[in-house]
Amino acid sequence: MSKKNGESTPKNTLGMDVSVDCVVFGFDNDTLKVLLIEQKQPDTIHLKTQKAVPGDLVLDNESLDEAAKRILQELTSLKGIYLKQFHAFGDPNRVRGLKDQQWLRTFRVNPERRVLTIGYYSLVKLSEFKPKAASFAGHTYWVDVYNIPSLAFDHNEIVHKALLMLRHELMADHIGFELLPEKFTLSQLQKLYEIILDKKLDKRNFRKNILRTETVTALEEKQQGVLHKPAQLFTKK
Amino acid sequence: MSKKNGESTPKNTLGMDVSVDCVVFGFDNDTLKVLLIEQKQPDTIHLKTQKAVPGDLVLDNESLDEAAKRILQELTSLKGIYLKQFHAFGDPNRVRGLKDQQWLRTFRVNPERRVLTIGYYSLVKLSEFKPKAASFAGHTYWVDVYNIPSLAFDHNEIVHKALLMLRHELMADHIGFELLPEKFTLSQLQKLYEIILDKKLDKRNFRKNILRTETVTALEEKQQGVLHKPAQLFTKK
DNA sequence: GATACTTCGTGTGCTAAATACACTTTCAAA
DNA sequence: TTTGAAAGTGTATTTAGCACACGAAGTATC
Known part of the structure; x- marks a missing residue:
């Protein structure tokens, strides 16, 4: 927030979209899992499906925490889920991969527009988790955190960083029971x-x-x- | 990054501006200091000056880290400064205070536009620090971190959180010498x-x-x- | 050149926490 | 009643944390 030079020439950029991506962790007594969404593509187009961590654009009057909460509640009806912001991912080209662009074109007005995303992770009790029917276009499923497939955008990096942050916080704050x-x-x-x-x-x-x-x-x-x-x-x- | 419902109705928001704010820490052998900028106002208007942490909008092709580095290098010619992203501040109204709006109107095209900011902190060797002449409109000065005046936007909160994060990292990674x-x-x-x-x-x-x-x-x-x-x-x- | 002043630099004993390690207990099933 | 399988528990050793005090090495002054 700084003003360059004495002159009053207004300064601006084109701005960007901001999204929140949630790395949802669950634990099934054997493996630590991450919730992924696999998007159905319009069936006229035969793109490979895209797998991703749940996320969405932040709405105009919504804080980041609110956006993260909303995304989670579109997936599950659980309340009081543990949620923590852990990092902002701001590579200008993070949504500009070829497959990412093809996919974004199917539902974004400006698919080539830069998107900054704020990473959250959340801890849910797998035992109480019931995916909401038809909440998202794609179906959701859990995968082993140590065996994540190739994901859209920079989501592999996001999941990896989430795990590192979770480890730190587990040691510091003993939040493990949130997963049980x-x-x-x-x-x-x-x-x-x-x-x-x-x-x-x-x-x-x-x-x-x-x-x-x-x-x-x-x-x-x-x-x-x-x-x-x-x-x-x-x-x- | 999710597609709602099966239909292909494109989804969008108005987007927002994204800035980076840098909490620059320095140490003078006695007190831990934070670098502030006090903006000169166009002298026709007699607003009270605004104090803030250095920051700027992220440019269209710039990553967050690059933006932070650029902001720092507009203040000083030092290279290799320690820089760390620590939190995203996304309250939708964080730039909508009365005085903040008056100030923003003097240099922003869309002063009322929502601004998300990514907080970085950096550690500089005060002994080697020379503020670049006329790099910013306002003059820069150091204040005791335990005696911060009232700042623009949510910058008091940003500084406070930066200090907490610095404490954690100091204990964990022993980065103290970066300030000496x-x-x-x-x-x-x-x-x-x-x-x-x-x-x-x-x-x-x-x-x-x-x-x-x-x-x-x-x-x-x-x-x-x-x-x-x-x-x-x-x-x- | 003796004295005063100031911070530097160090060793030890005590307490608390971290670690390594193995056997008995409790229940269900066969 | 025996078997299997995980539960639950104590102690000895090592390592880290902490409190504590004094001689050493310089500079300045007289």
Whole structure:
């Protein structure tokens, strides 16, 4: 926000579109997953389908956080989802790949227009997740975060950076339970940490640490229907 | 980046301007400072001057990092300045304050247009800093980060968040020396840490920690011209 | 050249946290 | 009752954090 030179020659640029892209993480007790959308193409054209992270243009009177929340709620009816802005991606040519352009032409007024995107990641409880019917044109599905296919735009980079940020925040703020059901065992939590951080942890030390941070509390309840000693259930806070 | 519904009705928004704002930190051996610009107003109008962090609109073919670099180089001729993107500020009304609008009208084609800004912070060696003459309309000056006046737009919030992010990164990555001259003593470095983190540190433990991280190396040289035992000089890496 | 002044530079003991490591317990199923 | 499978727990060792005080190396002054 600076004024160049003394003269009052107004200064401007063409501006750009701004979007929000959400890297939605989920955990199924075995793998850390990311939610992708595969867009159906109008069937007259036989383009290869494009896979992408859910996102949308920011509306004219909407803050970034509001836009991210809206995008998530178009996918799921969950409220109170954990959401965090993590980076702005501003390469001037990030939507100018050939396939990206062909795709954008099918639904944007100005497909060649520059788009800045703000990356958010969110943590959802996979157990409670139900994709809203027909909310998006394409269907949604989960893929292993360590085995992401080739995505539209710079979305591979966005997912990769989201994972790095998630790791940092997991260590700093112990937000892991956001990915688990309301009630969970410490073993589930440990496995989640191990998969996100991509390394094995010692069971006893892990429990000591988690209990010391006091981000979870023990319930009176135990796991049921398992064919081994049932674990105590915990819940957040 | 999502297509709503099956139909091919193109979707769009009015777009917005995108700017980059740089919170430039400097250290003068006593206080942590932030660089501000005070804009001269056309003298026909007697508005109060506006103080702000340096920033500018992102040009049409410029990445965010490039824009930040350009803004910094309009202020100083230093190369290789430490620069880090830390947050996007997207409140739809963040430039719509009364005084902000009066000011913007003096140099923007569309002063009421929404502006998204990407916050960067940068670390400069105050000793080597020479503001470029007449580079900006207003004059630049340094203020104590703990005593920032009222700024234009949401720049107070931007500075505040930049400081928080700087603290985190200082602890994690030990980038403190970026604010010091090429050659510095460990006492200088410690004082810098104390001021950024806003707490006292123990001398012996601080030294142990810094030397263990191996982010600095000792020179053969000693401080000169001090009226006490001269300290050993260090340099980065 | 002795003295005063100021910051530099260092070592140790104590406490707290991080790590490594293995066996018994509890339940369901066969 | 035996088997299987994960749960749950304690201790010893190592490493990091922290509090603490004094001699050393220069400059300035008299």
